[in-house]
Amino acid sequence: MNKHLFNVGHTACAGCGQSLAARLVIDASGPNTIVVNNTGCLEVFSTKYPESAWEVPWIHSLFENAAAVASGVEAALKYLGKKDGINVIAQGGDGGTADIGLQALSGMLERGHDILYVCYDNEAYMNTGAQRSGLTPFSSNTSTSPIGTQSIGNIRPKKPMPEIVLAHGIPYVATASVGFVQDLQRKVKKAHSIKGPKYIQIHVPCPLGWRHESARTIEIGKLAVETGLYPLIEYEFGKLLAVRQIQPKPVEEYLKAQGRFKHLLNNPDAIKQIQDIADSNILKYNLKAQPSQTSSSRQANE
Amino acid sequence: MKEFIEGSFAVAEIVKLCKPGVISAYPITPQTHIVEELAQMVSDGKLNAQFVNVESEHSAASVVLGAVAAGVRAYTATSSQGLFYMAEVVFNIAGLRLPLVLTCANRAISAPINIWNDQQDSVSLRDAGWIQLYAEDVQEAVDLHLIGYRISEDKSMMLPVMVCMDGFILTHGIETVDIPTQEQVDKFLPAYRPLYKLDPQDPITIGPLVDPDAYMETRFAIQKTLDEALGLIPKVTAEFSKVFGRNYNGLIEEYRVKDAERVIVAMGSVCGTVKEVVDELRAKGKKVGLLKVTSYRPFPAQVIYEALKNTPKVAVLDRALSLGSYAPLAVEIKAAFFGKKKKPEVISSFVVGLGGRDITKDSIKEVLRLLTAKEKSCEFIDLKPELLKESYE
Numbered sequence A: 001m002n003k004h005l006f007n008v009g010h011t012a013c014a015g016c017g018q019s020l021a022a023r024l025v026i027d028a029s030g031p032n033t034i035v036v037n038n039t040g041c042l043e044v045f046s047t048k049y050p051e052s053a054w055e056v057p058w059i060h061s062l063f064e065n066a067a068a069v070a071s072g073v074e075a076a077l078k079y080l081g082k083k084d085g086i087n088v089i090a091q092g093g094d095g096g097t098a099d100i101g102l103q104a105l106s107g108m109l110e111r112g113h114d115i116l117y118v119c120y121d122n123e124a125y126m127n128t129g130a131q132r133s134g135l136t137p138f139s140s141n142t143s144t145s146p147i148g149t150q151s152i153g154n155i156r157p158k159k160p161m162p163e164i165v166l167a168h169g170i171p172y173v174a175t176a177s178v179g180f181v182q183d184l185q186r187k188v189k190k191a192h193s194i195k196g197p198k199y200i201q202i203h204v205p206c207p208l209g210w211r212h213e214s215a216r217t218i219e220i221g222k223l224a225v226e227t228g229l230y231p232l233i234e235y236e237f238g239k240l241l242a243v244r245q246i247q248p249k250p251v252e253e254y255l256k257a258q259g260r261f262k263h264l265l266n267n268p269d270a271i272k273q274i275q276d277i278a279d280s281n282i283l284k285y286n287l288k289a290q291p292s293q294t295s296s297s298r299q300a301n302e
Numbered sequence B: 001m002k003e004f005i006e007g008s009f010a011v012a013e014i015v016k017l018c019k020p021g022v023i024s025a026y027p028i029t030p031q032t033h034i035v036e037e038l039a040q041m042v043s044d045g046k047l048n049a050q051f052v053n054v055e056s057e058h059s060a061a062s063v064v065l066g067a068v069a070a071g072v073r074a075y076t077a078t079s080s081q082g083l084f085y086m087a088e089v090v091f092n093i094a095g096l097r098l099p100l101v102l103t104c105a106n107r108a109i110s111a112p113i114n115i116w117n118d119q120q121d122s123v124s125l126r127d128a129g130w131i132q133l134y135a136e137d138v139q140e141a142v143d144l145h146l147i148g149y150r151i152s153e154d155k156s157m158m159l160p161v162m163v164c165m166d167g168f169i170l171t172h173g174i175e176t177v178d179i180p181t182q183e184q185v186d187k188f189l190p191a192y193r194p195l196y197k198l199d200p201q202d203p204i205t206i207g208p209l210v211d212p213d214a215y216m217e218t219r220f221a222i223q224k225t226l227d228e229a230l231g232l233i234p235k236v237t238a239e240f241s242k243v244f245g246r247n248y249n250g251l252i253e254e255y256r257v258k259d260a261e262r263v264i265v266a267m268g269s270v271c272g273t274v275k276e277v278v279d280e281l282r283a284k285g286k287k288v289g290l291l292k293v294t295s296y297r298p299f300p301a302q303v304i305y306e307a308l309k310n311t312p313k314v315a316v317l318d319r320a321l322s323l324g325s326y327a328p329l330a331v332e333i334k335a336a337f338f339g340k341k342k343k344p345e346v347i348s349s350f351v352v353g354l355g356g357r358d359i360t361k362d363s364i365k366e367v368l369r370l371l372t373a374k375e376k377s378c379e380f381i382d383l384k385p386e387l388l389k390e391s392y393e
Helices: A017-029 A041-046 A066-080 A094-099 A102-110 A161-166 A181-193 A207-211 A214-226 A251-255 A259-264 A268-285 B007-017 B032-043 B057-069 B080-085 B087-095 B120-124 B138-152 B182-188 B215-244 B270-283 B301-308 B328-337 B361-370
Strands: A033-037 A058-060 A087-093 A116-121 A172-177 A198-203 A233-236 A239-243 B002-006 B022-025 B050-053 B074-078 B101-106 B131-134 B161-166 B174-178 B252-255 B262-266 B288-293 B295-297 B313-318 B346-351
Touching (some): A017 A033, A017 A041, A017 A087, A017 A181, A017 A198, A033 A066, A066 A087, A066 A102, A066 A116, A066 B022, A066 B050, A087 A094, A094 A102, A102 A116, A102 A161, A116 A181, A161 A172, A161 A198, A161 A233, A172 A181, A181 A198, A198 A214, A207 A214, A207 A259, A251 A259, A251 A268, A259 A268, B007 B032, B007 B101, B007 B174, B007 B182, B032 B050, B032 B074, B057 B074, B057 B087, B080 B120, B087 B215, B101 B120, B131 B138, B138 B161, B138 B174, B138 B182, B138 B215, B182 B215, B215 B295, B252 B270, B252 B301, B262 B270, B262 B328, B270 B288, B288 B301, B301 B328, B313 B328, B346 B361
Parallel strands (some): A087 A116, A172 A198, B022 B050, B022 B074, B074 B101, B101 B161, B131 B161, B262 B288, B262 B313, B313 B346
Antiparallel strands (some): A172 A233, A233 A239, B002 B174
């Protein structure tokens, strides 16, 4: 039997993308890891007293300060001469990372702490009932960007977090998806092998908030990547090292599976705008596989 | 060794002698000289610590929280808006039962912005679950840091300590201060041994979600511990006196209270001024005294009751307010006598020295003049009537 560092028995919803991703991250990191968690779904469903799903040392303080608490943990390990051999992970959801926690994250990156920051991006404040965050995609119907006679949902595109963290000059930035498990775990391992601040943003479908069938989490995660809406990219020392190449599928395939986009299905203008976002990603990162390259990824060094 | 030294530098010296492994701070006047000096010590190799320059007070408090959770003694300092900005973390540190010493260089709260001294900042955070100790002079501020670490890290406590020292008056005042030796400090303050820490060899979960089934017990436990601190604090200060020769009670100080007919109750540097006035008036045969509150949290209500139960008239000085209600220290002094048979005939409340307004000997004499049979509530001293004339018609 495989021993996981994140146990079953927690209280996440059926089909929760974040719980799966969290397990993949910690299993790829190994037992010599200290986890600092922002407030959010993951903290709530994995540590309800007196139980805990975590087999590694784990601490939760507040919503927005995981990056700063982790900085303190890392500084303490350095002081004790124990940093080598212990991974420090700070992690949170998209709101705790890109909105309320952005300042603490920026400080952690700028100061050069040897920490991997993991953002579980389910594209809204799911723990409080699917309110709009800075990483909510364009036209998503959330409880604070609801559709109405005057609105088709969230009016802004996603905050470009990978570019924001990249601008800090940190050695490793990647996006991943719970739909591509091996790619996700490879990136976590690679991040830990590099000294300094690292950032991985993982796309994690949320059946409750996105309103999709709980059995389709992986499939929907894959579709986000395969449409070009969630490019899987990997930067090392500022250089784009690898992207997952795709045979782009139309964005409708991704949108139609989810209640949060259901209102767009007879709105060709809005769909066109979303297709433009995907096309622009495809162009920007050269995501489209050449006919001869049917394998799903292009790796510079592998 | 005795040194003629600025308050901030003296505090930096004692913090260094306490050997924190992680220091984190964000600059705010009048706290800056303390952390600048510590940063210099680290840069010069005189202090082996990780100095983490953060982007906010919220992160400063979070960094030291993380460091203590990882098993290392830590230190931070702040003032005013900085303390408020870290308020959420301040409560969190106590809730997580992490020992720590934080210096609050007391400063007024905005708006209007004002960098000068009063005690609204730390007094406003009285409910956070911290031990709050107020220093009268630089020597006491230095000693309270050392005493603070001892109390905070005591296995029966595991709660943070805030050492409050009046901004500028103490942080930038220069006094002759006895700075202890490393040997003395090491003898008094053993290396930090956490009860729990983040350790891959023994993984634990810190800071879980606690629902109505258990939350209340966590708050009860802090309340009970702070109650027990009323016993521990004088025990530690007695031990301190044996090693260092300076006597503190740690909870209160009674200055010529025994036979006094009028006693002023105060916290912080103003106590020095009050002592001078007491001496002057005593020389003229007037029976006045001072009760200094050192420990505002835990609040030593019983000790204060015993000290003042036979005093006819008491004046309480507050350098903070609970706007729309009474002055905070006065409320608690009054509460200490509520329902008791023996109590002062009068407990009057005076608000002094907000936003750095000087509290002179004349201010104290004015308080005593107004301490009559007619009880005063929130009586402002040294107000400028010419600034209150504005009309809105």
